[in-house]
Amino acid sequence: MIPQPLQQLIEELCRFPGVGPKTAQRMAFFILSRPRKEAVSLARALVGAKDNLRFCTLCGSLTEADPCAYCTDSRRDRHTICVVQEARDLFAMERTGQYRGLYHVLHGALSPLDGVGPEELRIPDLAKRISEGQVKEIIIATNPNVEGEATAAYIARLCKPLKVKVTRIAFGLPVGGDLEYADDLTLGRALEGRQDM
Amino acid sequence: MIPQPLQQLIEELCRFPGVGPKTAQRMAFFILSRPRKEAVSLARALVGAKDNLRFCTLCGSLTEADPCAYCTDSRRDRHTICVVQEARDLFAMERTGQYRGLYHVLHGALSPLDGVGPEELRIPDLAKRISEGQVKEIIIATNPNVEGEATAAYIARLCKPLKVKVTRIAFGLPVGGDLEYADDLTLGRALEGRQDM
Numbered sequence: 001m002i003p004q005p006l007q008q009l010i011e012e013l014c015r016f017p018g019v020g021p022k023t024a025q026r027m028a029f030f031i032l033s034r035p036r037k038e039a040v041s042l043a044r045a046l047v048g049a050k051d052n053l054r055f056c057t058l059c060g061s062l063t064e065a066d067p068c069a070y071c072t073d074s075r076r077d078r079h080t081i082c083v084v085q086e087a088r089d090l091f092a093m094e095r096t097g098q099y100r101g102l103y104h105v106l107h108g109a110l111s112p113l114d115g116v117g118p119e120e121l122r123i124p125d126l127a128k129r130i131s132e133g134q135v136k137e138i139i140i141a142t143n144p145n146v147e148g149e150a151t152a153a154y155i156a157r158l159c160k161p162l163k164v165k166v167t168r169i170a171f172g173l174p175v176g177g178d179l180e181y182a183d184d185l186t187l188g189r190a191l192e193g194r195q196d197m
Numbered sequence: 198m199i200p201q202p203l204q205q206l207i208e209e210l211c212r213f214p215g216v217g218p219k220t221a222q223r224m225a226f227f228i229l230s231r232p233r234k235e236a237v238s239l240a241r242a243l244v245g246a247k248d249n250l251r252f253c254t255l256c257g258s259l260t261e262a263d264p265c266a267y268c269t270d271s272r273r274d275r276h277t278i279c280v281v282q283e284a285r286d287l288f289a290m291e292r293t294g295q296y297r298g299l300y301h302v303l304h305g306a307l308s309p310l311d312g313v314g315p316e317e318l319r320i321p322d323l324a325k326r327i328s329e330g331q332v333k334e335i336i337i338a339t340n341p342n343v344e345g346e347a348t349a350a351y352i353a354r355l356c357k358p359l360k361v362k363v364t365r366i367a368f369g370l371p372v373g374g375d376l377e378y379a380d381d382l383t384l385g386r387a388l389e390g391r392q393d394m
Contacts, residue, residue, distance in 0.1 A: 001291050003261050009246040012239040015231075016224050027213050029285050031243060032250065032259070034212075039247045042209040043240035046228060049206040050236045053229060062229070064200050088226050094198050 006032070055087075058129070060105035060122050062087040070103055077101040079136040083126065083155060085109050085143060093141060101139070104129065109147035110154055118154065126155065130162050137165040144171050144189075203229070252284075255326070257302035257319050259284040267300055274298040276333040280323065280352060282306050282340060290338060298336070301326065306344035307351055315351065323352070327359050334362040341368050341386075 002010070006028055013024035031039050055061070056068035063069065070076060070090075080101030084090050090103050106121045118124065129135060138159055142148035152168055159166045172190035173182055182190070199207070203225055210221035228236050252258070253265035260266065267273060267287075277298030281287050287300050303318045315321065326332060335356055339345035349365055356363045369387035370379055379387070 001266065002288055003250055003259055003266075005242070005246045005249040005261060006259060009242040012242040015227075015235070015239075017227055018220070018223070023215070025285065025288075026215070028246065029283075030212075030214055032246060036244075036247045038212070039243045042212075043243045045202070045206040045209040046236045046240045046243075047233075049202045049225065049229060050233045052202040053200055062200055062203060064202060069198065069200075086226075088222065091199055091222075 055105075055107075059103045060087070060107060060125070061090050061103055075100075078134055080139060081126070081129065081135055081137075082139045082141055084141050085148065085151070089141065089143075099139075101137075106142070106151065109142055109151040111147050111150075121151070123155065123158070127158060127162070130159065130164055135164055137167060139167050139169065141169045252302075252304075256300045257284070257304060257322070258287050258300055272297075275331055277336060278323070278326065278332055278334075279336045279338055281338050282345065282348070286338065286340075296336075298334075303339070303348065306339055306348040308344050318348070320352065320355070324355060324359070327356065327361055332361055334364060336364050336366065338366045 009028045009031065010021065010024045013019055013027050014021060016024075019027070031042075052064055053062050054064075054066060056063045056066055056071055058067045058071045061068050061070060077100050081104050082090075082093060082099060082101055083104045083106060084093065085106050085108060087105055090105055093099050093103070104122070104126050106123065106126075108116055108121050110116060110118065110121065126138075130138070138155065140152040140155055142151045156166045156168075170193050171186065172193055173179065173186065179187070206225045206228065207218065207221045210216055210224050211218060213221075216224070228239075249261055250259050251261075251263060253260045253263055253268055255264045255268045258265050258267060274297050278301050279287075279290060279296060279298055280301045280303060281290065282303050282305060284302055287302055290296050290300070301319070301323050303320065303323075305313055305318050307313060307315065307318065323335075327335070335352065337349040337352055339348045353363045353365075367390050368383065369390055370376065370383065376384070
């Protein structure tokens, strides 16, 4: 007995990850309680994001202009490339404020069972960027899970003959974390990666 | 350094209740990962819900046609009116499948501190519906909190001289709940509302 336009909106909102029927209903009623121009503005932002964003042909990041602001920024260190799985990982790296080099977004991780091989992942583009000779270090920042590790290992092997330094971001205890509550694998990696002080 | 159309979308999504910047970013990336037509379809549903839904002039429920499907349904019991605070409460009542009467949506609850008095609440409309003489019972289903209780008490007092039976939905232990974990007030109300068996 829910009116059709409301039902439709609830169903559309349910597509979002982590949004179930109850949350979707709450969101739909929120939209109905706000002025029409807010609904229009959200609707425009949704379609606008789809229409105005593309992937940078050099690094694969999300951008309005191609090549992207990272690739064209002359103040960035062009000798270092940080390899990440997704565009959102790039924004996470940027938020640290500690990285001033270039990026390379793979758009996934190796996963043979899902039919994702190196050709599906912009890995050939990375090899091409390295072979142009300007790059001195590749920092691999793929996720610390099976696919991410496999991808990191693959890229490291690929880079060996190209005479480029390959590093992997460190794994260990999260800052502010508690030794007691760390899982065994993380603590093992923290021990393995110990540094002189 | 987040591209403007993406930033815009994240900000728009942040308006939703319970959606913070992290969730909004996750939702935005989800939209970007899906075909354009899905973004368009969500955008249409948002504006469509605003444009095609209005409040029924009789009962105040959300509807496409005025009067609404509840008010015009001849199979419903026209002698009973269930009073709820919001349109979403009406849908909750309907989901029980146990109520076949009419509704009256107040669009809020009495809250003198916020300047919400009976005139702001469609209470005069309720009095008018009762005075037409067909109604025999008013079931008050406002929320079990200070404002909801005050509103219930006000409506009960209003209905007294109009010779109509006024009932309040029961408060007590939620079905499947645990006596041990019930709060004192709820348990008190459950005791007070005990029934012969």
